[in-house]
Each structure stands twice: as C-alpha cells, then as structure tokens.
Amino acid sequence: MDDFEEKLKSLKLSKPSEGLKNRIFSQQSKKQPLKWIFLKRVSLGWATVFAISIGLFGFFLAQFLYTQRTPSILREPSIVKIQIIESSTTRNVFDFTKTSVDFLPGELEVRTKSKGEV
Amino acid sequence: MMRLLKNELEKIYDDFSQQLFVCALAVTGNKELAEDAMHNAFCHLFHLNFVPQNLKAYVFKSVRNSAIDLIRQNGRTILFSENYIFDSENSHNPREIANRNQFQYKVSQALLKLSEDEREVIVQHLYADLTFREIAELLNISIGTVTSWYHRGLERLKKLLEE
Numbered sequence: 001m002d003d004f005e006e007k008l009k010s011l012k013l014s015k016p017s018e019g020l021k022n023r024i025f026s027q028q029s030k031k032q033p034l035k036w037i038f039l040k041r042v043s044l045g046w047a048t049v050f051a052i053s054i055g056l057f058g059f060f061l062a063q064f065l066y067t068q069r070t071p072s073i074l075r076e077p078s079i080v081k082i083q084i085i086e087s088s089t090t091r092n093v094f095d096f097t098k099t100s101v102d103f104l105p106g107e108l109e110v111r112t113k114s115k116g117e118v
Numbered sequence: 119m120m121r122l123l124k125n126e127l128e129k130i131y132d133d134f135s136q137q138l139f140v141c142a143l144a145v146t147g148n149k150e151l152a153e154d155a156m157h158n159a160f161c162h163l164f165h166l167n168f169v170p171q172n173l174k175a176y177v178f179k180s181v182r183n184s185a186i187d188l189i190r191q192n193g194r195t196i197l198f199s200e201n202y203i204f205d206s207e208n209s210h211n212p213r214e215i216a217n218r219n220q221f222q223y224k225v226s227q228a229l230l231k232l233s234e235d236e237r238e239v240i241v242q243h244l245y246a247d248l249t250f251r252e253i254a255e256l257l258n259i260s261i262g263t264v265t266s267w268y269h270r271g272l273e274r275l276k277k278l279l280e281e
Contacts, residue, residue: 009244012205016139024160
C-alpha cells in the first residue's frame with residue numbers, strides 16, 4: 001500500500017446509525033409471520049399465475065353458485081292481490097250471450113306461475 | 119438452526135457493520151438508502167433455510183444486492199450526497215479539521231467521477247477491507263479484472279485530486 005492509499009485509508013468513514021442494529025435485531029425477535037408474507041418478493045410470472053388462478057376460481061365459483069340456485073319451477077308460487085276499482089268495461093256485464101274477460105270492481109287474488117308451469 | 123444463524127449474523131454485524139455500510143454506500147451514495155439496504159439484507163438473511171458456507175461473503179453479497187435493488191426501485195434517480203462516504207473529523211485543531219474535511223470532500227467528489235465498477239472496487243478494498251479475491255467473489259468476476267479496475271481507478275483518482 002503506497003502513501004496515497006494510506007492517505008485515503010486514513011479518512012474517517014461514515015458509520016451506520018446507532019439505532020440500525022436495534023431496528024434489525026429487535027424486529028426479528030418478535031414473531032411477525034404475517035408481515036413476512038407481505039414483505040416476500042414474488043416474481044411477475046408467479047404474480048400473473050396467481051391472479052389468473054384467482055380469476056378462474058371466481059368464475060367457476062360463480063358458475064357453480066348459479067347452477068345451484070333453486071329452479072324457478074320449485075319455488076313457492078306467490079299470490080298477488082289486485083284491487084279492481086273500476087270495471088274494465090262499460091258494457092252490461094250480466095249479458096251472458098257473449099264471452100268476455102271483463103273484471104268487476106272488487107278484489108282479485110292472482111296466483112303467479114313460473115315460466116315452466118305455463 | 120435459526121437461532122444459530124441469528125447469533126452468527128449478530129456477530130457479523132458487530133464485526134463488519136461499518137464495512138457493510140460503506141459497501142452499500144458505494145452503490146447508493148445515500149446514507150438512508152444504505153441503512154435500508156442493510157436492513158432489507160438482514161431481514162432476508164434471517165429467513166434463510168440453509169447456512170451458507172461462507173457467511174461473511176454471503177452477507178456482503180446480500181447487502182450489495184439489496185442496495186442495487188433499492189437503486190432500481192428508485193429508478194436510479196438517487197443523487198449522491200455531497201460527502202456521502204466519510205464522517206466529519208474530530209480534532210482539537212480547527213485548521214486540521216478544515217483541511218481533512220476539505221480533503222474528504224474532494225475524495226468524495228473524485229470518487230463520483232470514476233466508473234461505478236472502479237468506485238465500488240476502491241471502496242470495497244480500501245474502506246471495507248475486502249481482499250481482491252473476496253471482491254472478485256462478491257462481484258462474480260476474475261481477480262485480474264478486480265485488480266485492473268482498482269489500479270486504473272486509483273490512478274484516475276490521483277489525477278483528479280491533483281487537478
């Protein structure tokens with residue numbers, strides 16, 4: 001080592017801060033398994049595979065749930081009450097010589113049918 | 119095994135923290151980033167599931183790689199601090215302090231004018247006390263290349279300081 005190297009070597013070097021050792025070693029003594037999971041680096045390829053898998057899983061789950069729905073044919077028929085305030089026609093409703101589908105004022109109970117029942 | 123590794127790592131930190139810090143500084147040029155690099159490297163080392171054959175060399179490599187990662191994450195926009203590698207001198211003589219601080223500043227600035235390879239090799243050999251063989255292993259290059267970078271860098275440094 002020549003004089004120039006000696007002169008360079010004699011310069012006072014920067015030191016890491018006092019707290020760094022504490023920051024490194026005290027942190028490790030605490031158990032932080034979850035934090036480690038988030039600190040872990042994942043390659044772009046693995047991240048893509050993971051994202052696609054999540055997407056496919058979601059798609060198949062949605063498909064499964066859709067097919068598992070109660071078919072409309074098995075659902076309880078619902079009854080709707082309709083109140084007719086005004087007659088739907090002005091002609092004589094007691095004229096039975098002609099067929100009609102007119103409703104008189106009053107209450108009407110309607111049982112709805114699903115598509116399969118019709 | 120983890121406990122053993124932790125004790126060994128603590129010993130390496132106690133023995134070589136300044137050298138590791140200087141190695142990280144040669145890459146980052148910034149004290150905060152150099153500390154972050156050391157922190158990240160040791161966090162990684164704590165979770166190793168094997169004990170490296172040469173732990174000291176492995177720690178130096180990890181710190182250097184962490185420093186490079188941090189620089190990449192910051193898009194190489196980190197500016198080197200003015201007097202990034204040295205600490206201010208303590209002496210009873212104010213003139214001596216001024217002279218040495220001025221020399222430190224000149225050396226810091228001259229080191230910045232060297233290539234990254236030359237700067238890193240000079241810092242690792244002169245200030246981190248690594249042998250040329252250790253540096254060659256660390257940088258994954260031949261000893262011949264290391265010595266060539268070192269001597270070429272030293273010559274350039276001498277010329278820059280004489281200017």
